[in-house]
Amino acid sequence: MSRDLLPGVTGVLVLADGTVLQGHGVGATGEALGEVCFNTAMTGYQEILTDPSYMAQIVALTFPHIGNVGTNVDDLEQMSGAAETAARGAIFRDMPTPPANWRSDCDLPAWMARRGVVGLAGVDTRALTRAIRENGMPHGVIAHSPDGVFDLEALLAKAKAWSGLEGLDLAKDATCLQAFTYDEGLWSWPEGYAKPATPKYDVVVVDYGVKRNILRSLVSVGARVTVVPASTTAEEILARKPDGVLLSNGPGDPAATGVYSVPEIRKLVASGTPVFGICLGHQMLALALGATTVKMDQGHHGANHPVKDLTTGKVEIVSMNHGFTVDRDSLPSGVEETHVSLFDGTNAGLALEGKPVFSVQHHPEASPGPTDSLYIFDRFAELMDAGKSLGTTARS
Structure with a gap:
C-alpha cells in the first residue's frame, strides 16, 4: 500500500483491498465508512444523495458533469435527518460546477458540507466503476482533510474491519419515530407541488426509509396518506381501516429487517387488504410469501434500467437502487413474477395469485428518473377500488 500522496491532495478513498484513490475533498470534512x-x-444527484436506501453507502456518480442545477429545499427525498440516514459520501470525476438553475438556492459543495456528506472529486470514476463491475461493491472509507493530512493505515484498518451490509437492519434507524400524515402531491411546472384533492382512499405507508416522491405519488392518485414506523404491528395498521398498505423502500438487508416485519406482512396479506411493496418493501413481501433474498455483486443503481412488464409485454426505463435481490428461483407456487430486469434477468416484480398483493423492485415514483412506471400507482388504486366495491378491505 503506497503512502505517498500527490501534492495538493485533500481527499482520498481507501478501499479494503488497499487501493487508495486521491483527489480533491468536497463538502464536509472528516471521514465516512x-x-x-x-x-x-x-x-x-440531490435526490440520490438524500435517498434513505443509500444509508451506509458511498456513491460514485458515473456521469461526469455534476452540480450544474445546484440544490434546493424541495428535492430532498428523505423525510428527516442528514447523511447518517442517507448516502454517506459521494465521488465525482470533476469538481462540481457552479449552479445555473432558477430553482437552486445553494451550490452542491456547500449543501454537502451542511448535510455532512463527504465528497471526493478528480478521480477516475470509470476505472472505479469497472472495478466494482468486475469485483463487486467494496468496503471503503472516504475522507476529506483541507490540510492534506491522512492516516492511511488507520483508514485502511476501518475499511477492512467493517462487516458490511449483510445482516444489518438499517430500517430501524431510517424510519420515522411516530405516525404522521402527508398531503403533498407530485410537482409540476410552474405550479410546484400539487394540492391534494378530496381523498378517495386511506393508505397506510410502512416506513422503512420512505422517499417523499412515493408519498406524493400516492397523494396524486387520491390517497390520504398515513406514514407509520417500521415496527408498527399489523393489528395497529389494520385498526386504522386502510384501503391499502404500502411497504416502502429502505436501506439494509431485507432478511434482517424481516425478522420483525415479515410476520406482520403475512398478517396484512391474510387480511385481504391490498398490499403494495417497493424496493425493500418488495423484498420483504417476497420473504413473507416464502421466497429468499440474496446480496448482489454490483447491485442496480441508476435511472436508465430496462425492465419488462411480463403482464403487458411492455419495456419501461426505470430508476433502481438496490444491493439485494429476490431469488427468482425461490418464488413459491402461487407467486407470479410480473417484472424482470433486462440487464441481468433478476426479478423486478411479483404478484400473489388470487390476492390484491403485488410489488416491484424498481422505483415507480421515479425521482430521479423517467416516469415510465407511474402506472404502478394506478394499479394500486384499482386494487383499492376493487376491494372497496367487494367489501374486502380493512376499511369496509
Whole structure:
C-alpha cells in the first residue's frame, strides 16, 4: 500500500483491498465508512444523495458533469435527518460546477458540507466503476482533510474491519419515530407541488426509509396518506381501516429487517387488504410469501434500467437502487413474477395469485428518473377500488 500522496491532495478513498484513490475533498470534512457503489443516472444527484436506501453507502456518480442545477429545499427525498440516514459520501470525476438553475438556492459543495456528506472529486470514476463491475461493491472509507493530512493505515484498518451490509437492519434507524400524515402531491411546472384533492382512499405507508416522491405519488392518485414506523404491528395498521398498505423502500438487508416485519406482512396479506411493496418493501413481501433474498455483486443503481412488464409485454426505463435481490428461483407456487430486469434477468416484480398483493423492485415514483412506471400507482388504486366495491378491505 503506497503512502505517498500527490501534492495538493485533500481527499482520498481507501478501499479494503488497499487501493487508495486521491483527489480533491468536497463538502464536509472528516471521514465516512460504507459500501462503495456506482450510480449511472445523468440527473438527480440531490435526490440520490438524500435517498434513505443509500444509508451506509458511498456513491460514485458515473456521469461526469455534476452540480450544474445546484440544490434546493424541495428535492430532498428523505423525510428527516442528514447523511447518517442517507448516502454517506459521494465521488465525482470533476469538481462540481457552479449552479445555473432558477430553482437552486445553494451550490452542491456547500449543501454537502451542511448535510455532512463527504465528497471526493478528480478521480477516475470509470476505472472505479469497472472495478466494482468486475469485483463487486467494496468496503471503503472516504475522507476529506483541507490540510492534506491522512492516516492511511488507520483508514485502511476501518475499511477492512467493517462487516458490511449483510445482516444489518438499517430500517430501524431510517424510519420515522411516530405516525404522521402527508398531503403533498407530485410537482409540476410552474405550479410546484400539487394540492391534494378530496381523498378517495386511506393508505397506510410502512416506513422503512420512505422517499417523499412515493408519498406524493400516492397523494396524486387520491390517497390520504398515513406514514407509520417500521415496527408498527399489523393489528395497529389494520385498526386504522386502510384501503391499502404500502411497504416502502429502505436501506439494509431485507432478511434482517424481516425478522420483525415479515410476520406482520403475512398478517396484512391474510387480511385481504391490498398490499403494495417497493424496493425493500418488495423484498420483504417476497420473504413473507416464502421466497429468499440474496446480496448482489454490483447491485442496480441508476435511472436508465430496462425492465419488462411480463403482464403487458411492455419495456419501461426505470430508476433502481438496490444491493439485494429476490431469488427468482425461490418464488413459491402461487407467486407470479410480473417484472424482470433486462440487464441481468433478476426479478423486478411479483404478484400473489388470487390476492390484491403485488410489488416491484424498481422505483415507480421515479425521482430521479423517467416516469415510465407511474402506472404502478394506478394499479394500486384499482386494487383499492376493487376491494372497496367487494367489501374486502380493512376499511369496509
